[in-house]
Amino acid sequence: MKKKTLITASIAAGALLAIAAPLAASAHVEVTPNTAAAGSSADIMFRVPNESATATTTKVEVDIPAATPFATVRYVAVPGWDVELVTETLSPPITVDKTTLTEAVTRVIWTSQPGSEITDNEIRQFTLSVGGVPDTGKIELNAIQSYSDGSVVTWSGTGEVAEHPSPVLYVNDAPVAEHDAHAASTSTTDATGAEASSDTLARLFGIGGLVVGTVGVVLSIVTLRRTVTG
Known part of the structure; x- marks a missing residue:
């Protein structure tokens, strides 16, 4: 009887872990697809969940490393959200896919209009169309998530145990x-x-x-x- 109870408890615990694992994974800011070929063009989508039970997400910022810029960056409009592309002068210039860049987009900022914030248990998707993917191992696209209560979460951790891992686009790695x-x-x-x-x-x-x-x-x-x- 004890053996049966132990097996039943183990099965129940396993089921709970199976349910909890995907829920925990889906609570991260992720980029999908997370792979792209060097020199190609790609549409990459950031999935942003709201993790606060009392506040809404009002702003999402994504950083593109100046050392590994995309040749072009365009955004797909999201209803109720304003978008700003921040460019930076590259010194020295960087060649990406046979194109020499003297400046590049290094940050994309999405800001919600009143009533369009990301609420509790909601996931919002933000898409970028990038061209001239740099020939590198991977690109860490750190994200900053701002809430209506003034709190800020920075998604820039690395490693398997990072609490707020950075969205990563894999190129050669x-x-x-x-x-x-x-x-x-x-x-x-x-x-x-x-x-x-x-x-x-x-x-x-x-x-x-x-x-x-x-x-x-x-x-x-x-x-x-x-x-x-x-």
């Missing part, structure tokens, strides 16, 4: 998700092997128990016959 998937596959393989070994062991114990039980029954019958005969 492999996305982190692929490494995670490989690790998960390895873990699944190990778990399957362990399960198979456990199952084999259980079968052996079962067969052994059956043999012992059969021998016990035979001995009992023999003993009973001897007693009756005696």
Whole structure:
């Protein structure tokens, strides 16, 4: 009975973790798709959730590193939101996709109009159309999220345990998700092997128990016959 209760509890805990994991992942500011080929043009979308239960998101800012700029940056209009493209002079100039840039867009600012803020449990999407993706490993597109109560969250963390990880566009580097998937596959393989070994062991114990039980029954019958005969 205890074993059954333990298994049931484990299954319940696993289900809760399975539900909580995607919820935790979806609460991050993310860029999708998170890959682009060097020299190409791409439409990248930032998914911005509102994580406050008492305040709304009023402003979203995305930084584009001046060291790895895009040749062109255009935005897709979002109803109820104003957009500002901030440019910076590049010194020295940078060549991207055979184009020499003396200035580039290094920040995009979306500001909500009254009544268009991102509310609790809502996700808003902001799209940029970029051209001339730089030939680099990856581009960390740090984001700044401002709330109506004056609080600010900076999405610039790196690493798997970052509380507010930076949205990352992978160019030549492999996305982190692929490494995670490989690790998960390895873990699944190990778990399957362990399960198979456990199952084999259980079968052996079962067969052994059956043999012992059969021998016990035979001995009992023999003993009973001897007693009756005696």
